[in-house]
Amino acid sequence: MLLRFPGHTTMMRPPLGGQEALRLAGCVALLLLLAVSAAPATERQPDLVIFFSGGIEGFIDQCGCSRFPMGGLGRRGGYIRKVRRRWPGATSVLLDVGNFSDRPGLVGDIKTRGLVRGMNYLGYRLAAVGERDLAGGLEHFEKVTAEAEFPLICANLVREDTRIPLLPPATLLVAGKLKIGVVGLMRHNPALRLKLPGGGYAITAPPYPALDNALTALRGQSDLIVLLAAMPLEDVRLLTRRAREVELVLGAFGPRATPRAVIDGRARILYVGDQGKNLGQVNIYRSSSGNLSFEPLLVQINEKIPADATLEQMVVETLADAQDAERATLTAMDPSGEGGxxxxxxxxxxxxxxxxxxxxxxxxxxxxxxxxxxxxxxxxxxxxxxxxxxxxxxxxxxxxxxxxxxxxxxxxxxxxxxxxxxxxxxxxxxxxxxxxxxxxxxxxxxxxxxxxxxxxxxxxx
Incomplete structure (x- = not known):
């Protein structure tokens, strides 16, 4: 029997007979049994998970956004712990792109030191250095990061007279069975000129020659070369077109974030935004032939992510210390004894x-x-x-x-x-x-x- 509708024709069968209905029921039962008894597909764990932050700017707590508050050291730690529980056999590495420091000053320094302690707790392997980190000068930066248990790198922060880098330009990380060469670069700022404690000045050198020099030491030793870039994305694309060895760029410069990785030649470029609102994650898989494949993700650190209790307590204590310091500063009398x-x-x-x-x-x-x-x-x-x-x-x-x-x-x-x-x-x-x-x-x-x-x-x- 045919049922006709405007623009559509279909067949409606007469009701099933008893034997046909039994056969159909038996087939359905067999399919259900097979579905239940079949072993579920095992999720493949990445060989390596790289987490990265950048442009935190001293935001150890969530941002002040009224509609969608994001970020916070505690939630970042909560998310990382969740991934580690999900893939217990995967090696994970934490990196920071730079510009993590708060403004120099009594209150800002307390928050920067608290952030460094939180990064120690999370097990950061290294951090690159950006312009904001040096806003108070080199000696100040050394003081506020004195507790860091991870190395600080930058390839293009150099002595003005000799062009020798002040910090290690790159490092080789062993992560499970993989060797990762990591280079740090900041934006080239011709106006940046910092006095050195022993005399002379530090400046930023043009990025490409500094990158090329750093890659020389990594060639032949790395399974993967990663660039930590505290500079505009457009500047990075000019670099990766010349430095073909770089396969992964992890960047942060201002609020710009890339929900999907930007592909430029061999390089995959992922920008994480600022104030710790997002966390970058790259899942890396190694085939039996040794080839690497990448799954870059941008994770919003929002209120749905449970915070790590230890880190949350560290945040509370740090903010309380900062508020006490601010209160003491603001209530201090003018040296003349007058309010001004x-x-x-x-x-x-x-x-x-x-x-x-x-x-x-x-x-x-x-x-x-x-x-x-x-x-x-x-x-x-x-x-x-x-x-x-x-x-x-x-x-x-x-x-x-x-x-x-x-x-x-x-x-x-x-x-x-x-x-x-x-x-x-x-x-x-x-x-x-x-x-x-x-x-x-x-x-x-x-x-x-x-x-x-x-x-x-x-x-x-």
Missing amino acids: TGAYLGAGACAACHSAIVQEWSSSPHALALESLKREPNGMRPACIACHVTGHGQVGGWVDQRTTPHLAGVGCEACHGPGASHVAHPERPYGRISLPTCTGCHTVELDPDFNYYGDLPLVSH
Whole structure:
């Protein structure tokens, strides 16, 4: 019997007879039995798993992104532990591309040292060095990384007079049955010139000659050559077209991340982004003939990944030490014993002359910014608080709720600057705002819908 529908013709069979139905049922049962009894296919483990980070910039905790907070040393460790449990027979290696340091300073140094201790705990095999790592100078960098149990490499950080590298340009890692030659490079910055402790200066040399020299020592010894590149991806592609021995480039420079590896000749290039939001992973398989195949992955370190408890405790302790140091710095008196003329006074000081404006502000989202943060899960993190209070990180500005309750929320001085000098000299120009005033907090990541020119009239007065 044929059933016809517009544009479609099919056959409908009459009901099955008893014997035919039994035969069909028997076939189905046999197929089910075979499916159950068949041995499941065993997942092939990689011979080597390379994990890599880069551009962490001192972010030991998750980023301050309001919509999709990512990163954090604890979750990174949790993910690595999960993979190691999944493939207990695979060798794993952890590398860092460079630019892992926080800003130089009392608070930033505490976080950099905490990050280095976390990298020790995870078993990093080495880290390359980037420009940000050297922002405080060479002696400062040596101090904040003194506890590192892994080598630091860079092929193109050289003495200005002799062009001899200051750090090992490359190293040969033995990982299971594989030998990996690893070279580190940073961006060539002609303006970078660092004073050396014993006299002279350090500079960055052009990358390709430095890479070629480093490869000379690795040729014939490595099963695989990996380049750690703290430089723009476009610069890397120029290098790999000349340095054909490089098969794998692990990079980080700013927020750029490559969800899929960029293939350029023999090289597979994977960029991981910044602030520790992602983790790079390359699964490597070796055939019976010795050939290598690669499976590059970019892993988002998000809230679904359970954190490693030990690392999470290290993060909590490090951030607590950093907050204590910041509090001590911000509450320290001026050497003269006075608070200075740049002190923050709070919105209450503005009300005497601008009562209507302050009254309107008091019920605004800016005024209630800290309260809104308290309602968010894990909202009161240091990375988030800065944009929800007034004068964070500034002498005379926000310290904590107990010390500076009058600076809670985004007050007048968050946009217009410290008010003490204005109160003392109201006739002087004060309070002009511009695009950078707002975009320090209203970034693409934190507030993707923000438009300075469209949103400014909403708070104009």
